[in-house]
Amino acid sequence: MTSTSYPTLKKDIIPEATLSRYSSKQQFNDWKSRILISTLKRGGVPQHIGFIMDGNRRFARAHNLAIKSGHEGGFLGLRRVLEFCLRLNVRTVSVYAFSIENFNRGAEEVEYLMNLASDKLDEITQYGDIIQEHNVRIAVLGAKYLLDDDVRRKLEGIEERTKDNDGATLNICMPYTSRDEMSSAMAVSGNDRKVFEKNLMTSHSPPLDILVRSSGVNRFSDYLMYQAVHHGAHIQVVDAYWPDIGISELVPVLLNWQRMRWSSSLSNRYHPSSSPSLSSFRTFSTQHTAVKPQQRQQQQQPQKRTVSTSAYLVGGTLTLACGYLLGSLYPPSALTLLYPSAAPGPLSRESAEGIAEMNRLEKELQILPHIQRLKADRNYYESRPYAQMDEARTVNTLTAGALRAPGRLPLAPLVHALHDDSEAIVTLHVGRGVCGHDGIVHGGLIATLFDESLARTAILNLPGKIGVTAKLEVSYRAPLRADQFIIIKSTLEKKDGRKAYVKAELTDLDGKVHAQANALFIEPKYSFLANKSNIRQALGADGK
Ligand SMILES: CC(C)(COP(=O)(O)OP(=O)(O)OC[C@H]1O[C@@H](n2cnc3c(N)ncnc32)[C@H](O)[C@@H]1OP(=O)(O)O)[C@@H](O)C(=O)NCCC(=O)NCCSC(=O)Cc1ccccc1
Secondary structure: OOOOOOOOOOOOOOOHHHHHHOOHHHHHOOHHHHHHHHHHHHOOOOOEEEEEOOOHHHHHHHOOOOHHHHHHHHHHHHHHHHHHHHHHOOOEEEEEOOEHHHHHOOHHHHHHHHHHHHHHHHHHOOOOOHHHHOOEEEEEEOOHHHOOHHHHHHHHHHHHHHOOOOOEEEEEEOOEOHHHHHHHHHHHHOOOHHHHHHOOOOOOOOOOOEEEEOOOOOOOOOOOHHHHHHOOOEEEEOOOOHHHOOHHHHHHHHHHHHHHHHHHHHHHHHOOOOOOOHHHHHHHHHHHHHOOHHHHHHHOOHHHHHHHHHHHHHHHHHHHHHHHHHHHHOOOHHHHHHOOOOOOOOOOOOOHHHHHHHHHHHHHHHOOHHHHHHHHOOOEEEEOOOOOOOHHHHOOOHHHHHOOOOOOOOOOOEEEEEOOOOEEEEEEEEOHHHEOOOOEEOHHHHHHHHHHHHHHHHHOOOOOOOOEEEEEEEEEOOOOEOOEEEEEEEEEEEEEOOEEEEEEEEEEOOOOEEEEEEEEEEOOOOHHHOOHHHHHHHHOHHHO
8 A cells, every 4th residue: 555545556445355245246146135136126127227326435434434445335335236236137237436527636536536446347347256247348438538548548448358248238437427428429419319319428228217326415416417317217316325325225226116117107007198207108118119009909908908907916016015024124133134234333432422332331241141150150260351451551452452442342351261271251242343244243353352362261371371373263154243242262272382272162142153263372482581461461361
Protein backbone atom coordinates (compact mmCIF):
# COMPACT_ATOMS: atom_id res chain seq x y z
CA MET A 1 0.00 0.00 0.00
CA THR A 2 1.36 3.42 -0.82
CA SER A 3 1.46 6.17 1.73
CA THR A 4 -1.29 8.16 0.00
CA SER A 5 -4.84 7.85 1.23
CA TYR A 6 -5.96 6.40 -2.13
CA PRO A 7 -3.61 3.57 -3.01
CA THR A 8 -3.61 2.37 -6.58
CA LEU A 9 -3.57 -1.28 -5.60
CA LYS A 10 -6.44 -2.06 -3.34
CA LYS A 11 -6.18 -5.67 -2.39
CA ASP A 12 -4.80 -4.61 0.96
CA ILE A 13 -7.86 -2.55 1.94
CA ILE A 14 -10.22 -5.45 2.49
CA PRO A 15 -8.17 -8.63 2.72
CA GLU A 16 -8.66 -11.39 0.18
CA ALA A 17 -9.95 -13.69 2.90
CA THR A 18 -12.75 -11.23 3.57
CA LEU A 19 -13.43 -10.76 -0.12
CA SER A 20 -13.75 -14.47 -0.67
CA ARG A 21 -16.41 -14.59 2.05
CA TYR A 22 -18.55 -12.50 -0.28
CA SER A 23 -17.89 -14.86 -3.14
CA SER A 24 -20.76 -15.81 -5.34
CA LYS A 25 -20.99 -19.41 -4.25
CA GLN A 26 -21.33 -18.53 -0.60
CA GLN A 27 -24.00 -16.00 -1.36
CA PHE A 28 -26.73 -17.53 -3.49
CA ASN A 29 -25.77 -21.07 -4.33
CA ASP A 30 -26.99 -22.90 -1.24
CA TRP A 31 -30.25 -24.82 -1.36
CA LYS A 32 -32.25 -22.15 0.48
CA SER A 33 -31.20 -19.46 -1.97
CA ARG A 34 -31.89 -21.75 -4.90
CA ILE A 35 -35.44 -22.39 -3.67
CA LEU A 36 -35.98 -18.68 -3.05
CA ILE A 37 -34.69 -17.74 -6.48
CA SER A 38 -36.65 -20.39 -8.35
CA THR A 39 -39.82 -19.29 -6.50
CA LEU A 40 -39.17 -15.69 -7.44
CA LYS A 41 -38.64 -16.66 -11.07
CA ARG A 42 -42.19 -17.96 -11.27
CA GLY A 43 -43.53 -14.46 -10.85
CA GLY A 44 -41.66 -13.23 -13.93
CA VAL A 45 -38.13 -11.96 -14.41
CA PRO A 46 -37.19 -8.48 -15.62
CA GLN A 47 -34.93 -8.43 -18.64
CA HIS A 48 -32.97 -5.36 -17.74
CA ILE A 49 -32.27 -3.78 -14.36
CA GLY A 50 -30.28 -0.59 -13.86
CA PHE A 51 -28.61 0.35 -10.58
CA ILE A 52 -27.50 3.72 -9.27
CA MET A 53 -24.86 2.53 -6.80
CA ASP A 54 -25.19 5.30 -4.29
CA GLY A 55 -23.87 5.53 -0.73
CA ASN A 56 -20.31 4.13 -0.67
CA ARG A 57 -18.94 7.26 0.97
CA ARG A 58 -21.83 7.58 3.43
CA PHE A 59 -21.42 3.90 4.30
CA ALA A 60 -17.75 4.53 5.06
CA ARG A 61 -18.53 7.58 7.18
CA ALA A 62 -21.31 5.77 9.03
CA HIS A 63 -18.91 2.94 9.88
CA ASN A 64 -16.00 5.21 10.67
CA LEU A 65 -14.01 3.79 7.77
CA ALA A 66 -11.75 5.37 5.19
CA ILE A 67 -13.63 6.43 2.04
CA LYS A 68 -11.62 3.91 0.03
CA SER A 69 -13.06 1.10 2.16
CA GLY A 70 -16.53 2.37 1.27
CA HIS A 71 -15.67 2.08 -2.42
CA GLU A 72 -14.19 -1.36 -1.84
CA GLY A 73 -17.39 -2.35 -0.03
CA GLY A 74 -19.27 -0.96 -3.03
CA PHE A 75 -17.56 -3.41 -5.30
CA LEU A 76 -18.60 -6.26 -3.02
CA GLY A 77 -22.15 -4.90 -3.21
CA LEU A 78 -21.96 -4.95 -7.01
CA ARG A 79 -20.74 -8.50 -7.00
CA ARG A 80 -23.57 -9.58 -4.68
CA VAL A 81 -26.23 -7.80 -6.74
CA LEU A 82 -24.84 -9.15 -9.99
CA GLU A 83 -24.81 -12.66 -8.61
CA PHE A 84 -28.43 -12.36 -7.53
CA CYS A 85 -29.52 -11.00 -10.93
CA LEU A 86 -27.61 -13.62 -12.87
CA ARG A 87 -29.03 -16.48 -10.85
CA LEU A 88 -32.46 -15.00 -11.48
CA ASN A 89 -31.73 -15.00 -15.26
CA VAL A 90 -31.87 -11.22 -15.69
CA ARG A 91 -30.36 -10.74 -19.14
CA THR A 92 -28.90 -7.27 -18.67
CA VAL A 93 -27.63 -5.43 -15.62
CA SER A 94 -26.50 -1.80 -16.01
CA VAL A 95 -24.61 -0.07 -13.23
CA TYR A 96 -23.62 3.56 -12.77
CA ALA A 97 -19.97 3.11 -11.86
CA PHE A 98 -18.65 6.62 -12.46
CA SER A 99 -20.38 9.81 -13.45
CA ILE A 100 -18.65 12.38 -15.65
CA GLU A 101 -19.44 14.76 -12.76
CA ASN A 102 -17.26 12.60 -10.50
CA PHE A 103 -14.19 14.00 -12.23
CA ASN A 104 -14.80 17.04 -10.02
CA ARG A 105 -13.72 15.01 -7.00
CA GLY A 106 -10.10 15.09 -5.83
CA ALA A 107 -7.56 13.71 -8.31
CA GLU A 108 -6.47 11.07 -5.82
CA GLU A 109 -9.97 9.72 -5.29
CA VAL A 110 -10.68 9.75 -9.03
CA GLU A 111 -7.50 7.81 -9.73
CA TYR A 112 -8.28 5.39 -6.95
CA LEU A 113 -11.84 4.82 -8.19
CA MET A 114 -10.73 4.29 -11.77
CA ASN A 115 -8.07 1.79 -10.77
CA LEU A 116 -10.46 0.04 -8.40
CA ALA A 117 -13.08 -0.36 -11.12
CA SER A 118 -10.70 -1.59 -13.79
CA ASP A 119 -8.76 -3.90 -11.43
CA LYS A 120 -11.84 -5.43 -9.87
CA LEU A 121 -13.52 -5.97 -13.23
CA ASP A 122 -10.34 -7.54 -14.48
CA GLU A 123 -10.36 -9.77 -11.42
CA ILE A 124 -13.93 -11.01 -11.80
CA THR A 125 -13.50 -11.78 -15.49
CA GLN A 126 -10.76 -14.22 -14.56
CA TYR A 127 -10.26 -17.11 -12.17
CA GLY A 128 -13.60 -18.81 -12.95
CA ASP A 129 -15.64 -16.15 -11.22
CA ILE A 130 -19.33 -15.33 -11.86
CA ILE A 131 -18.58 -13.64 -15.19
CA GLN A 132 -17.27 -16.90 -16.59
CA GLU A 133 -19.81 -19.04 -14.80
CA HIS A 134 -22.70 -17.09 -16.35
CA ASN A 135 -20.96 -16.31 -19.63
CA VAL A 136 -21.37 -12.56 -19.17
CA ARG A 137 -20.38 -9.95 -21.70
CA ILE A 138 -19.05 -6.75 -20.13
CA ALA A 139 -19.72 -3.51 -22.02
CA VAL A 140 -18.24 -0.24 -20.83
CA LEU A 141 -20.59 2.62 -21.73
CA GLY A 142 -19.68 6.27 -21.54
CA ALA A 143 -17.23 8.95 -22.61
CA LYS A 144 -14.27 6.59 -22.65
CA TYR A 145 -12.03 9.22 -24.21
CA LEU A 146 -12.01 10.94 -20.78
CA LEU A 147 -10.32 7.93 -19.19
CA ASP A 148 -6.68 7.64 -18.39
CA ASP A 149 -4.88 5.61 -21.12
CA ASP A 150 -3.98 2.68 -18.86
CA VAL A 151 -7.48 2.38 -17.42
CA ARG A 152 -9.03 2.62 -20.88
CA ARG A 153 -6.74 -0.07 -22.26
CA LYS A 154 -7.57 -2.36 -19.34
CA LEU A 155 -11.32 -1.83 -19.80
CA GLU A 156 -11.04 -2.41 -23.55
CA GLY A 157 -9.17 -5.64 -22.79
CA ILE A 158 -12.04 -6.75 -20.56
CA GLU A 159 -14.61 -5.91 -23.25
CA GLU A 160 -12.57 -7.77 -25.86
CA ARG A 161 -12.15 -10.81 -23.62
CA THR A 162 -15.88 -11.10 -22.94
CA LYS A 163 -17.30 -9.88 -26.26
CA ASP A 164 -18.43 -13.34 -27.43
CA ASN A 165 -20.18 -14.22 -24.16
CA ASP A 166 -23.90 -14.49 -24.67
CA GLY A 167 -25.28 -15.54 -21.28
CA ALA A 168 -25.99 -12.02 -20.03
CA THR A 169 -24.64 -8.48 -20.29
CA LEU A 170 -23.17 -6.25 -17.62
CA ASN A 171 -23.15 -2.61 -18.73
CA ILE A 172 -20.61 -0.67 -16.70
CA CYS A 173 -21.43 2.99 -17.20
CA MET A 174 -18.23 4.99 -16.73
CA PRO A 175 -17.65 7.85 -17.19
CA TYR A 176 -21.28 8.41 -18.04
CA THR A 177 -24.17 10.84 -17.81
CA SER A 178 -27.50 10.60 -19.57
CA ARG A 179 -27.16 14.11 -20.93
CA ASP A 180 -23.82 13.23 -22.51
CA GLU A 181 -25.27 10.03 -23.96
CA MET A 182 -28.28 11.86 -25.40
CA SER A 183 -26.32 14.77 -26.83
CA SER A 184 -23.87 12.37 -28.50
CA ALA A 185 -26.77 10.41 -30.01
CA MET A 186 -28.51 13.60 -31.04
CA ALA A 187 -25.37 14.85 -32.82
CA VAL A 188 -25.58 12.01 -35.34
CA SER A 189 -29.35 11.53 -35.54
CA GLY A 190 -30.76 14.96 -36.14
CA ASN A 191 -34.52 14.69 -35.68
CA ASP A 192 -34.80 11.01 -36.49
CA ARG A 193 -35.96 9.26 -33.33
CA LYS A 194 -35.11 5.76 -34.57
CA VAL A 195 -31.55 6.77 -35.44
CA PHE A 196 -31.31 8.55 -32.09
CA GLU A 197 -32.34 5.40 -30.20
CA LYS A 198 -29.95 3.30 -32.26
CA ASN A 199 -27.13 5.59 -31.20
CA LEU A 200 -27.85 5.42 -27.50
CA MET A 201 -25.13 3.54 -25.67
CA THR A 202 -27.60 0.94 -24.39
CA SER A 203 -29.02 0.20 -27.86
CA HIS A 204 -27.73 -3.38 -27.61
CA SER A 205 -29.79 -3.93 -24.42
CA PRO A 206 -33.44 -4.85 -23.88
CA PRO A 207 -35.79 -2.11 -22.57
CA LEU A 208 -35.08 -1.04 -19.00
CA ASP A 209 -37.57 -2.74 -16.65
CA ILE A 210 -36.42 -1.53 -13.23
CA LEU A 211 -34.17 1.30 -12.11
CA VAL A 212 -32.94 0.87 -8.53
CA ARG A 213 -31.27 3.55 -6.50
CA SER A 214 -29.67 2.77 -3.16
CA SER A 215 -29.14 5.02 -0.17
CA GLY A 216 -32.70 6.35 0.09
CA VAL A 217 -32.17 9.24 -2.32
CA ASN A 218 -34.95 10.10 -4.80
CA ARG A 219 -32.95 11.35 -7.78
CA PHE A 220 -32.12 10.13 -11.28
CA SER A 221 -28.62 11.62 -11.04
CA ASP A 222 -28.42 11.81 -14.80
CA TYR A 223 -28.56 8.04 -15.25
CA LEU A 224 -30.45 6.16 -18.00
CA MET A 225 -33.04 8.96 -18.02
CA TYR A 226 -34.25 8.41 -21.56
CA GLN A 227 -34.39 4.63 -21.08
CA ALA A 228 -36.30 4.94 -17.79
CA VAL A 229 -38.86 7.41 -19.08
CA HIS A 230 -39.27 6.06 -22.59
CA HIS A 231 -39.75 2.48 -21.48
CA GLY A 232 -41.75 3.31 -18.34
CA ALA A 233 -39.26 1.58 -16.05
CA HIS A 234 -40.35 0.79 -12.52
CA ILE A 235 -38.25 3.08 -10.32
CA GLN A 236 -37.38 1.90 -6.84
CA VAL A 237 -35.40 3.56 -4.09
CA VAL A 238 -33.95 1.35 -1.36
CA ASP A 239 -32.75 2.76 1.93
CA ALA A 240 -29.58 0.69 2.33
CA TYR A 241 -26.23 2.16 1.38
CA TRP A 242 -24.89 0.41 -1.71
CA PRO A 243 -22.24 -1.70 0.12
CA ASP A 244 -25.02 -2.99 2.40
CA ILE A 245 -27.41 -3.93 -0.38
CA GLY A 246 -28.37 -7.58 -0.28
CA ILE A 247 -31.14 -10.07 -0.62
CA SER A 248 -33.41 -8.31 1.88
CA GLU A 249 -33.45 -5.23 -0.38
CA LEU A 250 -33.47 -7.04 -3.73
CA VAL A 251 -36.35 -9.43 -3.05
CA PRO A 252 -38.87 -6.63 -2.26
CA VAL A 253 -37.71 -4.76 -5.40
CA LEU A 254 -38.52 -7.79 -7.50
CA LEU A 255 -41.83 -8.53 -5.74
CA ASN A 256 -42.94 -4.91 -6.21
CA TRP A 257 -42.16 -5.05 -9.90
CA GLN A 258 -44.03 -8.36 -10.27
CA ARG A 259 -47.03 -7.01 -8.37
CA MET A 260 -47.13 -3.90 -10.52
CA ARG A 261 -46.84 -5.97 -13.68
CA TRP A 262 -49.71 -8.25 -12.67
CA SER A 263 -51.99 -5.46 -11.60
CA SER A 264 -51.33 -3.63 -14.91
CA SER A 265 -52.03 -6.81 -16.78
CA LEU A 266 -55.26 -7.55 -14.93
CA SER A 267 -56.56 -4.00 -15.23
CA ASN A 268 -55.80 -4.02 -18.97
CA ARG A 269 -57.74 -7.24 -19.32
CA TYR A 270 -60.78 -6.07 -17.39
CA HIS A 271 -60.71 -2.50 -18.74
CA PRO A 272 -59.44 -2.86 -22.28
CA SER A 273 -60.59 0.63 -23.13
CA SER A 274 -58.47 2.27 -20.41
CA SER A 275 -55.15 3.51 -21.75
CA PRO A 276 -52.26 1.34 -20.59
CA SER A 277 -49.36 2.85 -18.72
CA LEU A 278 -46.08 2.91 -20.57
CA SER A 279 -44.74 0.08 -18.44
CA SER A 280 -47.69 -2.23 -18.94
CA PHE A 281 -47.60 -1.53 -22.65
CA ARG A 282 -43.94 -2.33 -22.76
CA THR A 283 -44.16 -5.41 -20.63
CA PHE A 284 -46.80 -7.05 -22.75
CA SER A 285 -46.10 -5.53 -26.13
CA THR A 286 -44.17 -8.54 -27.39
CA GLN A 287 -46.98 -10.83 -26.38
CA HIS A 288 -49.54 -8.65 -28.14
CA THR A 289 -47.65 -8.30 -31.38
CA ALA A 290 -47.03 -12.03 -31.45
CA VAL A 291 -50.77 -12.75 -31.33
CA LYS A 292 -52.52 -12.93 -34.71
CA PRO A 293 -55.92 -11.19 -35.09
CA GLN A 294 -57.72 -14.55 -35.26
CA GLN A 295 -56.12 -15.73 -32.01
CA ARG A 296 -56.88 -12.41 -30.36
CA GLN A 297 -60.56 -12.90 -31.11
CA GLN A 298 -60.42 -16.32 -29.44
CA GLN A 299 -58.63 -14.87 -26.45
CA GLN A 300 -61.39 -12.38 -25.91
CA GLN A 301 -63.96 -15.17 -25.45
CA PRO A 302 -65.07 -15.47 -21.80
CA GLN A 303 -63.91 -19.09 -21.29
CA LYS A 304 -60.34 -18.41 -22.36
CA ARG A 305 -60.19 -15.28 -20.27
CA THR A 306 -61.29 -17.23 -17.17
CA VAL A 307 -58.46 -19.75 -17.59
CA SER A 308 -55.91 -17.04 -18.12
CA THR A 309 -57.21 -14.91 -15.26
CA SER A 310 -57.11 -17.83 -12.85
CA ALA A 311 -53.52 -18.47 -13.86
CA TYR A 312 -52.71 -14.90 -12.93
CA LEU A 313 -54.66 -15.16 -9.70
CA VAL A 314 -52.88 -18.39 -8.73
CA GLY A 315 -49.54 -16.86 -9.66
CA GLY A 316 -50.35 -13.68 -7.78
CA THR A 317 -51.53 -15.55 -4.69
CA LEU A 318 -48.42 -17.73 -4.73
CA THR A 319 -46.13 -14.75 -4.95
CA LEU A 320 -48.04 -12.77 -2.32
CA ALA A 321 -47.94 -15.82 -0.06
CA CYS A 322 -44.24 -16.12 -0.73
CA GLY A 323 -43.78 -12.38 -0.03
CA TYR A 324 -45.82 -12.68 3.16
CA LEU A 325 -43.82 -15.72 4.23
CA LEU A 326 -40.55 -13.93 3.60
CA GLY A 327 -41.74 -10.81 5.34
CA SER A 328 -43.01 -12.69 8.36
CA LEU A 329 -39.94 -14.90 8.55
CA TYR A 330 -37.52 -12.00 8.86
CA PRO A 331 -35.54 -12.17 11.03
CA PRO A 332 -35.45 -15.80 12.17
CA SER A 333 -32.00 -16.86 13.30
CA ALA A 334 -31.30 -19.10 10.29
CA LEU A 335 -32.18 -16.37 7.80
CA THR A 336 -30.40 -13.63 9.70
CA LEU A 337 -27.33 -15.80 9.58
CA LEU A 338 -27.62 -16.17 5.83
CA TYR A 339 -28.93 -12.73 5.02
CA PRO A 340 -28.11 -10.51 7.98
CA SER A 341 -29.50 -7.03 7.87
CA ALA A 342 -27.02 -4.21 8.23
CA ALA A 343 -26.44 -3.33 11.85
CA PRO A 344 -25.39 0.06 13.21
CA GLY A 345 -21.64 0.40 13.81
CA PRO A 346 -20.08 -0.22 17.23
CA LEU A 347 -20.53 2.34 20.01
CA SER A 348 -17.56 4.28 21.26
CA ARG A 349 -15.83 2.87 24.35
CA GLU A 350 -15.97 6.25 26.04
CA SER A 351 -19.62 7.05 25.34
CA ALA A 352 -22.28 6.64 28.04
CA GLU A 353 -24.14 4.15 25.82
CA GLY A 354 -20.93 2.22 25.21
CA ILE A 355 -20.15 1.98 28.92
CA ALA A 356 -23.74 0.96 29.68
CA GLU A 357 -23.54 -1.74 27.00
CA MET A 358 -20.32 -3.18 28.46
CA ASN A 359 -21.79 -3.15 31.98
CA ARG A 360 -24.91 -4.91 30.78
CA LEU A 361 -22.87 -7.64 29.09
CA GLU A 362 -20.63 -8.04 32.15
CA LYS A 363 -23.72 -8.65 34.28
CA GLU A 364 -25.04 -11.18 31.76
CA LEU A 365 -21.66 -12.91 31.69
CA GLN A 366 -21.54 -13.33 35.45
CA ILE A 367 -24.88 -15.10 35.60
CA LEU A 368 -24.43 -17.48 32.68
CA PRO A 369 -25.29 -21.00 33.89
CA HIS A 370 -21.91 -22.55 33.02
CA ILE A 371 -20.11 -19.66 34.75
CA GLN A 372 -22.19 -20.30 37.86
CA ARG A 373 -21.20 -23.98 37.73
CA LEU A 374 -17.50 -23.21 37.22
CA LYS A 375 -17.50 -20.67 40.02
CA ALA A 376 -18.85 -23.36 42.32
CA ASP A 377 -16.35 -26.01 41.15
CA ARG A 378 -13.28 -26.11 43.42
CA ASN A 379 -11.14 -27.74 40.73
CA TYR A 380 -11.08 -24.46 38.86
CA TYR A 381 -9.74 -21.05 39.71
CA GLU A 382 -11.04 -17.87 38.09
CA SER A 383 -9.00 -15.13 36.45
CA ARG A 384 -9.36 -12.13 34.14
CA PRO A 385 -6.39 -11.84 31.75
CA TYR A 386 -5.22 -8.26 31.24
CA ALA A 387 -7.57 -7.07 34.01
CA GLN A 388 -4.69 -6.26 36.36
CA MET A 389 -2.52 -4.58 33.72
CA ASP A 390 -2.43 -0.81 33.60
CA GLU A 391 -3.91 0.88 30.56
CA ALA A 392 -0.53 2.13 29.35
CA ARG A 393 0.37 -1.51 28.67
CA THR A 394 -2.95 -2.80 27.36
CA VAL A 395 -3.51 0.10 25.01
CA ASN A 396 -1.19 -1.38 22.38
CA THR A 397 -2.37 -4.96 22.62
CA LEU A 398 -4.68 -6.32 19.98
CA THR A 399 -7.39 -7.93 22.05
CA ALA A 400 -7.25 -5.84 25.23
CA GLY A 401 -6.50 -2.59 23.40
CA ALA A 402 -7.50 -2.16 19.78
CA LEU A 403 -10.40 -4.61 19.92
CA ARG A 404 -11.64 -3.97 23.44
CA ALA A 405 -14.77 -1.95 22.79
CA PRO A 406 -18.52 -2.35 22.71
CA GLY A 407 -19.55 -4.19 19.56
CA ARG A 408 -16.09 -5.78 19.25
CA LEU A 409 -14.63 -7.61 22.24
CA PRO A 410 -16.42 -5.64 24.97
CA LEU A 411 -15.30 -7.73 27.95
CA ALA A 412 -12.04 -9.02 29.35
CA PRO A 413 -12.22 -12.79 28.85
CA LEU A 414 -13.33 -14.67 31.92
CA VAL A 415 -11.08 -17.68 32.52
CA HIS A 416 -11.68 -20.74 34.62
CA ALA A 417 -8.59 -22.93 34.72
CA LEU A 418 -7.74 -26.19 36.43
CA HIS A 419 -5.22 -25.57 39.20
CA ASP A 420 -2.52 -27.46 37.30
CA ASP A 421 -3.24 -25.28 34.23
CA SER A 422 -3.74 -28.31 31.98
CA GLU A 423 -7.13 -26.94 30.92
CA ALA A 424 -8.74 -23.52 30.73
CA ILE A 425 -12.29 -22.50 29.84
CA VAL A 426 -12.48 -18.98 28.46
CA THR A 427 -15.82 -17.22 28.11
CA LEU A 428 -16.04 -14.02 26.10
CA HIS A 429 -18.40 -11.96 24.01
CA VAL A 430 -18.00 -11.29 20.29
CA GLY A 431 -19.80 -8.22 18.94
CA ARG A 432 -21.16 -7.27 15.55
CA GLY A 433 -18.18 -5.09 14.69
CA VAL A 434 -15.70 -7.94 14.18
CA CYS A 435 -17.26 -9.58 11.15
CA GLY A 436 -16.04 -10.52 7.73
CA HIS A 437 -19.30 -11.46 6.11
CA ASP A 438 -21.77 -9.13 7.85
CA GLY A 439 -23.16 -10.82 10.94
CA ILE A 440 -20.60 -13.63 10.91
CA VAL A 441 -17.45 -13.35 12.99
CA HIS A 442 -14.26 -12.94 10.95
CA GLY A 443 -12.24 -16.15 10.70
CA GLY A 444 -9.03 -14.23 11.40
CA LEU A 445 -10.49 -13.03 14.68
CA ILE A 446 -11.39 -16.61 15.60
CA ALA A 447 -7.75 -17.57 14.99
CA THR A 448 -6.69 -14.67 17.22
CA LEU A 449 -9.02 -15.75 20.01
CA PHE A 450 -7.69 -19.30 19.76
CA ASP A 451 -4.13 -18.00 19.85
CA GLU A 452 -4.84 -16.01 23.01
CA SER A 453 -6.57 -18.87 24.79
CA LEU A 454 -4.08 -21.52 23.73
CA ALA A 455 -1.13 -19.27 24.63
CA ARG A 456 -2.30 -19.05 28.19
CA THR A 457 -2.50 -22.83 28.66
CA ALA A 458 0.73 -23.49 26.77
CA ILE A 459 2.85 -20.77 28.33
CA LEU A 460 1.87 -21.65 31.88
CA ASN A 461 3.10 -25.17 31.10
CA LEU A 462 6.46 -24.19 29.67
CA PRO A 463 9.46 -24.39 31.99
CA GLY A 464 10.33 -20.70 31.77
CA LYS A 465 6.62 -19.64 31.72
CA ILE A 466 7.16 -17.83 28.46
CA GLY A 467 6.51 -18.87 24.88
CA VAL A 468 5.52 -17.80 21.40
CA THR A 469 3.16 -19.32 18.86
CA ALA A 470 5.22 -21.47 16.49
CA LYS A 471 2.32 -23.17 14.75
CA LEU A 472 -1.44 -22.68 14.79
CA GLU A 473 -3.94 -24.73 12.81
CA VAL A 474 -7.63 -23.81 12.78
CA SER A 475 -10.57 -25.82 11.42
CA TYR A 476 -13.72 -23.79 10.89
CA ARG A 477 -16.68 -26.10 11.38
CA ALA A 478 -19.69 -23.75 11.27
CA PRO A 479 -20.21 -20.00 10.80
CA LEU A 480 -20.09 -18.14 14.08
CA ARG A 481 -22.87 -15.58 14.46
CA ALA A 482 -21.78 -12.28 15.96
CA ASP A 483 -23.30 -10.74 19.10
CA GLN A 484 -23.12 -13.70 21.39
CA PHE A 485 -21.09 -15.25 24.19
CA ILE A 486 -18.67 -17.96 23.17
CA ILE A 487 -16.61 -20.51 25.06
CA ILE A 488 -13.08 -21.61 24.16
CA LYS A 489 -11.83 -24.65 25.99
CA SER A 490 -8.10 -25.23 25.66
CA THR A 491 -6.23 -28.32 26.82
CA LEU A 492 -2.59 -29.22 27.17
CA GLU A 493 -1.78 -32.22 24.98
CA LYS A 494 1.96 -32.68 25.50
CA LYS A 495 4.98 -30.94 27.03
CA ASP A 496 8.35 -31.61 25.44
CA GLY A 497 11.16 -29.45 26.81
CA ARG A 498 10.74 -25.97 25.35
CA LYS A 499 7.67 -27.10 23.40
CA ALA A 500 4.04 -27.28 24.50
CA TYR A 501 1.35 -28.82 22.29
CA VAL A 502 -2.18 -27.59 22.97
CA LYS A 503 -5.62 -27.94 21.41
CA ALA A 504 -8.88 -26.02 21.74
CA GLU A 505 -12.52 -26.02 20.74
CA LEU A 506 -14.80 -23.03 20.28
CA THR A 507 -18.48 -23.52 21.09
CA ASP A 508 -21.51 -21.32 21.57
CA LEU A 509 -23.60 -21.39 24.72
CA ASP A 510 -25.68 -24.27 23.29
CA GLY A 511 -22.55 -26.40 22.99
CA LYS A 512 -22.42 -26.27 19.18
CA VAL A 513 -18.83 -26.55 17.93
CA HIS A 514 -17.86 -23.75 15.54
CA ALA A 515 -14.10 -24.21 15.28
CA GLN A 516 -11.20 -26.29 16.54
CA ALA A 517 -7.49 -25.57 16.78
CA ASN A 518 -4.15 -27.22 17.43
CA ALA A 519 -1.03 -25.29 18.27
CA LEU A 520 2.59 -25.55 19.17
CA PHE A 521 4.13 -22.96 21.49
CA ILE A 522 7.88 -22.76 21.93
CA GLU A 523 9.88 -21.15 24.65
CA PRO A 524 12.53 -19.02 22.91
CA LYS A 525 16.13 -19.85 23.76
CA TYR A 526 16.92 -16.58 25.47
CA SER A 527 13.62 -16.24 27.29
CA PHE A 528 15.34 -16.13 30.66
CA LEU A 529 16.22 -12.51 29.82
CA ALA A 530 12.56 -11.47 29.57
CA ASN A 531 10.46 -9.87 32.31
CA LYS A 532 8.05 -12.69 33.10
CA SER A 533 5.93 -10.99 35.71
CA ASN A 534 4.24 -8.85 33.05
CA ILE A 535 3.43 -11.94 31.04
CA ARG A 536 2.01 -13.78 34.02
CA GLN A 537 -0.05 -10.72 34.85
CA ALA A 538 -1.35 -10.47 31.28
CA LEU A 539 -2.31 -14.13 31.22
CA GLY A 540 -4.05 -13.89 34.57
CA ALA A 541 -1.94 -16.73 35.98
CA ASP A 542 -2.83 -18.00 39.47
CA GLY A 543 -5.98 -15.98 39.54
CA LYS A 544 -4.24 -12.64 38.85
C1 LIG B 1 10.93 -19.32 18.98
C2 LIG B 1 10.69 -19.92 17.61
C3 LIG B 1 9.22 -20.40 17.48
C4 LIG B 1 11.57 -21.15 17.43
O1 LIG B 1 12.90 -20.67 17.39
P1 LIG B 1 14.07 -21.48 18.08
O2 LIG B 1 13.80 -21.63 19.51
O3 LIG B 1 15.33 -20.87 17.67
O4 LIG B 1 13.84 -22.81 17.30
P2 LIG B 1 14.72 -24.06 17.15
O5 LIG B 1 15.16 -24.15 15.74
O6 LIG B 1 15.73 -24.18 18.24
O7 LIG B 1 13.59 -25.18 17.34
C5 LIG B 1 13.21 -25.72 18.57
C6 LIG B 1 12.31 -26.88 18.26
O8 LIG B 1 11.06 -26.42 17.80
C7 LIG B 1 10.77 -26.90 16.46
N1 LIG B 1 10.14 -25.82 15.72
C8 LIG B 1 10.58 -24.58 15.60
N2 LIG B 1 9.70 -23.85 14.89
C9 LIG B 1 8.69 -24.70 14.58
C10 LIG B 1 7.51 -24.55 13.84
N3 LIG B 1 7.14 -23.36 13.30
N4 LIG B 1 6.71 -25.60 13.69
C11 LIG B 1 7.03 -26.80 14.23
N5 LIG B 1 8.16 -26.99 14.94
C12 LIG B 1 8.97 -25.95 15.10
C13 LIG B 1 12.14 -27.25 15.92
O9 LIG B 1 12.04 -28.23 14.90
C14 LIG B 1 12.83 -27.75 17.14
O10 LIG B 1 12.39 -29.08 17.40
P3 LIG B 1 13.36 -30.15 18.04
O11 LIG B 1 13.77 -29.58 19.36
O12 LIG B 1 14.50 -30.29 17.07
O13 LIG B 1 12.47 -31.38 18.15
C15 LIG B 1 11.03 -18.88 16.51
O14 LIG B 1 10.85 -19.50 15.26
C16 LIG B 1 10.17 -17.67 16.59
O15 LIG B 1 10.43 -16.79 17.41
N6 LIG B 1 9.14 -17.57 15.71
C17 LIG B 1 8.21 -16.45 15.76
C18 LIG B 1 7.13 -16.68 16.79
C19 LIG B 1 6.12 -15.56 16.77
O16 LIG B 1 6.45 -14.41 16.55
N7 LIG B 1 4.85 -15.91 17.02
C20 LIG B 1 3.75 -14.92 17.02
C21 LIG B 1 3.78 -13.96 18.19
S1 LIG B 1 3.71 -14.79 19.71
C22 LIG B 1 2.06 -14.80 20.10
O17 LIG B 1 1.27 -14.21 19.43
C23 LIG B 1 1.68 -15.59 21.30
C24 LIG B 1 0.78 -14.82 22.17
C25 LIG B 1 -0.57 -14.80 21.96
C26 LIG B 1 -1.39 -14.07 22.79
C27 LIG B 1 -0.89 -13.37 23.85
C28 LIG B 1 0.47 -13.39 24.07
C29 LIG B 1 1.29 -14.11 23.23
